Amino acid sequence: MSSLDLESAQKVLDSQPFSVLVGARVTAFGDGGATLEVAVRPELQQQNGFLHGGVIAYAADNAITFAAGTTLGPAVLTGGFSIQYVRPATGRTLSARAVVVHSGRRQAVVRCDLFTLGDDGEENLCAVAQGTVLSTRTS
Numbered sequence: 229m230s231s232l233d234l235e236s237a238q239k240v241l242d243s244q245p246f247s248v249l250v251g252a253r254v255t256a257f258g259d260g261g262a263t264l265e266v267a268v269r270p271e272l273q274q275q276n277g278f279l280h281g282g283v284i285a286y287a288a289d290n291a292i293t294f295a296a297g298t299t300l301g302p303a304v305l306t307g308g309f310s311i312q313y314v315r316p317a318t319g320r321t322l323s324a325r326a327v328v329v330h331s332g333r334r335q336a337v338v339r340c341d342l343f344t345l346g347d348d349g350e351e352n353l354c355a356v357a358q359g360t361v362l363s364t365r366t367s
Contacts, residue, residue: 319347
């Protein structure tokens with residue numbers, strides 16, 4: 229993904245059927261970072277009206293992988309990640325902001341902070357994630 233721009237990154241995301249189902253969009257991409265956003269809608273919530281943890285984990289996973297792709301190139305897969313939920317996610321938009329903290333030739337370690345944005349524009353941290361992304365290049 230290092231040779232891609234924001235528009236190309238969105239096309240990659242749009243090629244993932246699940247990302248289309250969730251309605252995800254890439255809003256920032258490049259220089260070791262990526263931001264993925266998802267509009268909060270009723271069908272993405274759990275029984276108490278909070279954004280489902282699976283949607284939050286999805287956003288973390290993809291933001292982490294896209295951020296790593298800016299340093300490793302487009303052929304990458306998540307090797308693993310962990311997530312800590314800080315507070316219930318409420319608001320109108322989920323924003324997953326990922327930044328590469330270390331990148332080598334074949335793998336990158338990425339941190340992702342996940343915020344919900346309210347109607348008033350206020351941000352609330354709802355989760356923190358960290359992951360390892362592996363290059364799948366064969367040469």
